[in-house]
Amino acid sequence: MKLQTTQKDHPLLYRQVYDHIVARIQRGELVAHDKLPSIRMLAGELQVHRLTVFRAYQLLKEEGKAYVKEKSGYYVAPMHEITGLPTYEKSSAAARTYRNEMSDIQRVPSVYQFSQALIDPNLLPNLYLSQYVKEVFDRYPKMIGTYSDLQGDAELRDFLGDYMTGRLKVSISADELIITSGAQQAIDLLARLYIRPLDAVMVERPTYSAALDIFRAQGARFLPVDISPGGYDLVQVEEMMKRHKPRFFYMNPTFHNPTGYSVPAGQRKELVALAEKYQCLLVEDDTFRDIYFGEPPSLPLFTYDTEGWVIYLSSFSKYVAPGLRICAVVGRSSVIQPLLTLKSLADNGSPLVNQKLFLHYFGSERMQNHLEKLRIALQIRRDLMIESLRDTGWQWTVPEGGLNLWVKLPDQLSVDMLWQRATAEAVSFVPGAVFDPKREMRSWFRLSYSFVNEEQIRTGMRLLTNLAGSMDNR
Structure with a gap:
């Protein structure tokens, strides 16, 4: 995760660095008189400005959690116990934003729901x-x-x-x-x-x-x-x-x-x-x-x-x-x-x-019988989805289990544009960047074959591949 870093760092970023060091002390990873990482080293590891680390270290010093040796650096102060994280008017926790990208995507109304990695209720006993x-x-x-x-x-x-x-x-x-x-x-x-x-x-x-x-x-x-x-x-x-x-x-x-x-x-x-x-x-x-x-x-x-x-x-x-x-x-x-x-x-x-x-x-015993039948039904749906992609030029690896197909579009096609057009036609899937901690996998997307029936797979995949084909011909 690359943090937002400029000459003028986010006003709470140094407090996050402070919390990080305090947590390491609480867990016993750093003990009394241990030398803290150099400002240059920690700034590089956390991908923040050196001034941000300096401000965090100064706060540690002010609160008695660290001390300085001249020309040597910062060290963990000897304390009997450090309990809790600091409290301040605008804490780093309060500044967090909560998000669930998958939930946002799955709430988009659709008829051909290839974004849900769930079992079709009609397949359950x-x-x-x-x-x-x-x-x-x-x-x-x-x-x-x-x-x-x-x-x-x-x-x-x-x-x-x-x-x-x-x-x-x-x-x-x-x-x-x-x-x-x-x-x-x-x-x-x-x-x-x-x-x-x-x-x-x-x-x-x-x-x-x-x-x-x-x-x-x-x-x-x-x-x-x-x-x-x-x-x-x-x-x-x-x-x-x-x-x-x-x-x-x-x-x-x-x-x-x-x-x-x-x-x-x-x-x-x-x-x-x-x-x-x-x-x-x-x-x-x-x-x-x-x-x-x-x-x-x-x-x-x-x-x-x-x-x-x-x-x-x-x-x-x-x-x-x-x-x-x-x-x-x-x-x-x-x-x-x-x-x-x-x-x-x-x-x-x-x-x-x-x-x-x-x-x-x-x-x-009914449950075990259900599992056997469920595997067969899901394999049929997987195979049907793969068959619908045979002539597209898209790439995938056939999964030997699970509920999903991971697909790569040709370089000239945009997953984001395909998603916008597909959802307008009531077809949904999940863009690959949602699954990527770097948010860079923009040629990939996930299709789930488990939540839709066979007829919906045929019709929905025909719509999806036709939409992609029209984009390719522009």
Whole structure:
């Protein structure tokens, strides 16, 4: 993330630098009498003017958090404790702007909705689920009158502990699970827990756009890691971990959103080894694991973690019942306990009714039969969308799972112009720049084949390719 920098910096920017240094002291990364980075070095790392760093260091000195050695630099002052961030009339937190670009795009009215990475409701077993509603209310007649356990319903966590043990091939207990209201809440809680202003966070390029917006709201600096059909450049990953000491690496390595790529098994083991070596948390968002069209995907990174450096997110909202908003966060106690405190502040526990419904439906034989049929239906829609692009000259990699197709237009065509024309004709998709931490991927866009039926794919894709063709002929 490049901050706004001119000779006259943003009036609150130096306070963000100040908050960044205070947070590092609070976390124990800098201790009493440690030398702070030179003004030149920190200005280069954060991409701000040197005067901005100088003002931040002067404020640290004035508040007794740093002292100066002549001709040597600034050092951390010896203090028994630094608690909280400073309060001032216009804090950096108050100056933040909150945005959700994906939500803005998905609110644009459309008939051919290729921007929604959700399952077509007609593909979900709604009749079966409605039968479970009555059964669950008969079994737990008082559940609507009480809260869930903060960590999640104990019966559900016991069930998911066994389920995750089978999925991850390592023993998972109920105490190592938190139930959140979807994966997005889990990402938000983790961002609030770990990110302070100007903290470095590794993210894939491209990546899930809502995660980028959440991290931006916390003041993160992005360290983009390119993802390709072959995975990551591990030399690049190691260099970033070694040099920048990021707070975590947020990743979606299985049927990646938006590209559909999957990171090879060998790289997964190496990534965990790098995380342990450089003490960098890996946040593994595994939302699409069960949506595969051939062989099941490689084991999650969490499987190879023996030291507690991987946090595993398994959301079931996409393909079981999106309205229930169920996600399981799996981690060791060092992660689970502070997350519980934040969860208590967010909502004091996810709705109990949703958890009981999910428990009894997800564990049923009907659910497993539904999954098999769902994979077939989605593969048909994927193939239909790809067939509609055969003669366009556009580029894509066929995804082996997930809900999305990542497409590149020829250089002479503009994704932004195509989006404007398409939405005017009730066709929607997501421009690639939304997924890019650098906001530069302007030849790419995401098409989701999961929310629309086969006839809508045929008609909507015909409209979209015709619009692009008319632009090409101008």
